[in-house]
Amino acid sequence: MPLPFIKMHGCGNDYVYVDGFRHQVQDPARLAVRVSDRHKGVGSDGLILVLPSEKAHVRMRMWNADGSESEMCGNGVRCVAKLAYEEGHARHDDMRVEVGRDGKTRVLTLRLIRQGESVTAVTVGMGSPSFVRQDIPMAGEQGVEVLDEQIAIPASRDVYTATCVNVGNPHCVIFLDRDPDDALVLGKGPQLETLRVFPARMNVEFAHVLSPTEIRLRVWERGSGETLACGTGATATVAAAIRTGRIPGPKALVHLKGGDLDIEWDRTQNQLYMTGPAVTVFRGTYLDGGSAVS
DSSP states (O other), X not given: OOEEEEEEEETTEEEEEEETTTOOBSOHHHHHHHHHOTTTSSOOSEEEEEEOOSSSSEEEEEEETTSOEESOOHHHXXXXXXXXXXXXXXXXXXXXXXXXXTTEEEEEEEEEEXXXXXXXXXEEEEEOXXXXXXXTTOXXXXXXXXXXXXXXXXXXXXXXXXXXXXXXXXEEEEEESSOOOHHHHHHHHHHHHTOTTOTTOOEEEEEEEEETTEEEEEEEETTTEEXXXXXXXXXXXXXXXXXXXXSOOSEXXXXXXXXXXXXXXXXXXXXXXXXXXXXXXXXXXXXOOGGGBO
16 A cells, blocks of 8 residues: 655654554554665665654654664654644644653653744753663673773674663764774674674764764664664763763764764753754655555
């Protein structure tokens, strides 16, 4: 059955968005794999459904390009707010969006930045970070924070110094003294993602601190591979850089392949904030929905 969709991106982190107020998707995991294919599908980092919510103005659910469901996407949630506002489902400049999976959800507060009726950027209240091992989640001694810990890749015997943090989904941040290159990101990213120490797999950040207020970042995303940007990854990286004393905080500009994100950690309130663009690329109709669509 044909399925209308909107292709959107935040700093190049692109997803296929389906308006769940108007259309139903029976098998989103299967559809995510099909639409994400950049040769035989629409081409994207995954699928995001914008749905009604009993707890907030709208609900976001997202699937990676491999069909696995994820808890949260920082770039994606900005585009969810844009779609919800512009399609008339939630006409609020301060919008509440429910995120999460497996019955474990939370509500984020977003501040919309508009030009007339068009949402151009969004500030997202990302919540509080946790560096505690079981919160990430990460195997090993529980109740301790994972700060500059040595993590080994058994297959290659490579060892990396990493800080791990959960900002709604899990991240492993590795700080470098140089800009990350393809050999590192594309070669080691998938190996780190699937280490046994990470039972829920892992998003991996390769970061280079450029100054007290700027960081260069590349991200290997769990289930999607390298993406041009990762909002939760940028947020996690700034939190990790501040927590380990690499930058003073409270703000930093994160340079990703697809654009820049402004991150702030208000440590008084222990709240993280991310600001970045939300862009509509095109609208279309997916004709090969098959049994995934009703």
